[in-house]
Amino acid sequence: MTLDDWILALHVLSAFAYVAGIVLFWVLVVAVRQADTPEGTIRLEPVVKVGNAAVGLGAGGTIVLGIWLAFSVGGYDIWDGWIIAAIVLWLISAEIGRRTGAAYRLGMTKAQELQTAGQTGPSAELLAHNRTSTGVLLHTLTSVVVLLILIDMIWKPGA
Amino acid sequence: MSLLAAVRPDSWNFPLFLHVLGAMILVGGLVTGASALAFARGEARLLRLGYWSLLAVSLPGWVLMRIGAQWIYSKEGWDDVPDKFRPGWLDIGVIIGDLGGLILLVSLVAGGVGVYRLREGKGPGLLRVTLVLSLVLLAAYVVAVWAMAGKPD
Numbered sequence: 436m437t438l439d440d441w442i443l444a445l446h447v448l449s450a451f452a453y454v455a456g457i458v459l460f461w462v463l464v465v466a467v468r469q470a471d472t473p474e475g476t477i478r479l480e481p482v483v484k485v486g487n488a489a490v491g492l493g494a495g496g497t498i499v500l501g502i503w504l505a506f507s508v509g510g511y512d513i514w515d516g517w518i519i520a521a522i523v524l525w526l527i528s529a530e531i532g533r534r535t536g537a538a539y540r541l542g543m544t545k546a547q548e549l550q551t552a553g554q555t556g557p558s559a560e561l562l563a564h565n566r567t568s569t570g571v572l573l574h575t576l577t578s579v580v581v582l583l584i585l586i587d588m589i590w591k592p593g594a
Numbered sequence: 595m596s597l598l599a600a601v602r603p604d605s606w607n608f609p610l611f612l613h614v615l616g617a618m619i620l621v622g623g624l625v626t627g628a629s630a631l632a633f634a635r636g637e638a639r640l641l642r643l644g645y646w647s648l649l650a651v652s653l654p655g656w657v658l659m660r661i662g663a664q665w666i667y668s669k670e671g672w673d674d675v676p677d678k679f680r681p682g683w684l685d686i687g688v689i690i691g692d693l694g695g696l697i698l699l700v701s702l703v704a705g706g707v708g709v710y711r712l713r714e715g716k717g718p719g720l721l722r723v724t725l726v727l728s729l730v731l732l733a734a735y736v737v738a739v740w741a742m743a744g745k746p747d
Contacts, residue, residue: 436746444744458622481633589611
């Protein structure tokens, strides 16, 4: 295997980590809708951290190694339309993903506040935070954008 | 590598897309399931979440991955190539894909019994088996993705 083959393998593995993180957050989006107690919400936090690590490593790896490949592999250039499209979509997905995290962070913060105050029972306000429709919409948009990146990477329009 | 991308006919793209998307969903379900099972520390809700992630996410992902794999395998004409001429990366992918499916089924059966026993107030022992198998699968699929993407000789 050449260095570029290794970089390509790591680039694809990064893409898998990115999508795995998004899938993990979909499961949490569904699971947290039933969580109306601070304990039930906070218990999900270690899984959230795994998702954050997967998305962080995946997003970082795809863009850095992807740009490396664009410069290094013969026949591709950084200004190719499909590569520019991928970079733009990546930036959009990163920003929407950040906003999704912020929307769901409200529920976790509320759960920690309630627990600190000694309120361990069900909370309608916490449940409302955990069922954020903005969060669901943003995560749907992130998923669609990442799906478009995958389509772009496979079809390579214009290449 | 660029040559391969350039000569890949358009008709191969959709099966490849299904294969990759299915594999990504499979890995996502495994990461979720393994994380929930690992951090549950005996808590029933998180144990069930881990099991259902494997059943409702990883299993459909595996099916989609396998359908896409067979489709692209056939499109690329590997059916007509004698085994001894097949590249190593392809064998790695096929073996891990199929054996992984079998291990996934075993882990789901063990987990299903584990979830049932949990409902009966018994311990989560079998779900630990599911966790270990999920981690083994995850490691195996990382190797498979590396082999399919890097295509070592």
